[in-house]
Amino acid sequence: MRKIIGTVVVLIVIITIGFLWFLESPATAFNDKKTYFTLSDNSLSSQQITQSLKQQQIIKYGWPFQFVLKELHIAKHIKPGKYEVNKDASLLSIIRMLKNNRQASINLVITKLRVKEDLAKLIAKNFSTDSVQVMQFLNSNDSLKEYHVDTATIFTIILPDTYTFYWNTSIRKIFNKLYIADSLFWTKNNRLQKTKEIGLTPTEVYILASIVEEESNIDDERGKIASVYLNRLHQNMALQACPTIKYAMKDFALTRIYEKYLLTPSPYNTYRNKGLPPGPICTPSTKCIDIVLNAPKTNYLYFVAKSDFSGYSHFSSNFAEHNAYAKQYQQALDAAMAKKQKMKGE
Template sequence: MKRFLRLLVVFVVLIGLICCWLLFSQATSFDAKSKYIMIRSNNKNAILEQMKNESIIKNKMAFNLVASVTGTWDKIRTGKYEVKKGSNNLDIARMLKNGKQAEIKLVINKLRLKEDLARLIGKNFESDSAEVMKYISSNDSLKQYGVDTSSLFTMIIPNTYKFYWTATLPRIFRTLLDEKNRFWSAKDRAAKAKALSMRKEEVYTLASIVEEETNDEGDRSKIGSVYLNRLRKNMPLQACPTIKYAMKDFTLTRIYEKYLFNPSPYNTYRKPGLPPGPICTPSPKTIDLILDAPKTDYLYFVAKADFSGYHHFSSTYEEHMLYAKQYQKKLDEYMARKKEKENAK
């Protein structure tokens, strides 16, 4: 009898140790501080295989036992999960059971094309880029946000947005719309746009052009005043960045006369007023520079001949042409030297 009791105690202790090992021993085998795993279905065998292959767990049988006992397989949901280094089977099973997904930070900076937006969302969320592209290319999809395929970008304020990987496209775009509304309601922006006799979307579109003209804030502010003056005088904007957008070639460093005949509605040399929509997503700072643009009588600007990136601003066409010829001469000289070097290779 005593021997049986001793064996029973040993057996119970052994079972307890095995349970502790299953529950609390380190399950992970990766070296990084944490690792992400994408759960795309509730197929138990596929998930176990994936977790083993990605070094999230060491032993499929051990994790399966813990997950089964804790009811994880009945509760698991698709999503992106972050597993910390050193996590045990119980930690991972509880996280999956409770659906504690990792937070996705969608960082939006400057985008130029709908394809750029589709790739960015497809890279970070369950929806792939093809699905996103189909969604944002449909006016039926976009009308609930008060935009169409041309004005889509006007609802995107560059910022960092937080979501879960499983966020739907309507959820993502509703969040972007909420941020747009918050942005325009702050700092008297809507009132400033009205004072310029412009809609918010028009200010955004103009800011997108100025964003592409230069990186210097001082010059951006003056360029903004030039375009505002041209709009007031019903002059064509004649903005070179709109030609690049029309041709979908953002590597162009020189706009030749032949490019100016492009029939695109974004060609502001041929089409009066603002283009149908933005040519990029401008920074909030550039939007504010348009809203607070200085009052000037400038109607023209051209890059300085020293290639410093700064511009000469003029009120008369005659003065502008003097600066333009200086720049053209230096540019021709530079291109000639560049060609000589290429031929010498």
């Protein structure tokens, strides 16, 4: 009897050691150096969690993973979120990660956005929420009032940058962080004082910067462009900014603004409406915002692209001079388009 008991004990020890060794051995089902998986529910059972990881091709072996989760009552401690797993991770290391809620951080990289749908898609791509929920939030003045913006000016609290979150961060918490970052931005480098000096509010500076951002990619041109628009604003002249026509038409691929486009009925059409549009036409870089705040003092009221297509512009203080430069550019553009059509025909 003692021999039998001894043998059973030895077998149990061997099986236990073998099982522990198995749990600590590589058990991932993917080939990349690392990958991610998500758990979207807060009350999943051990079986559901195991099935989810199998379906996402994270683990090779389901039953031992489920057994440990169930026997150690770990499932109830697991939070929804996005988790990072390295290749050859063991089942136990994955279980420890889930139990300790070691979620992977998410980098939300905001660059130039033009419409709310772009932002909604970006958030939906990186977080647990979907684009429909984001659009509902962005289109609700009740949701936005705590940030002192409305559905037209919501972009004015969004600065292009990289922000760190977790996958299950709520929409409101995302915007809380964006709002705090924006508020801090305006308190630095004497920006609020500079805003007053040019006779605008931070919101208006942001809107103007969005137009300047779309007008040119050349930084040493942007300051003079900003000065033109500031002069026109202060003289109660229509801005007549071509990028606002593209925005009004929601056609950002336009390369030429024809006369008929200037009749587009929209509050964003700065040919038909004086002053700034009701909201920004993109999310300008912080560099462009600072360019507007530090725009040189000039007497320029007009500018038009140079006929050499260098990306630079001619700046003028009177319409006659501007008109002469504009004709040069139109002639060069017509010639370039005619040449292009001829090459297509050949």
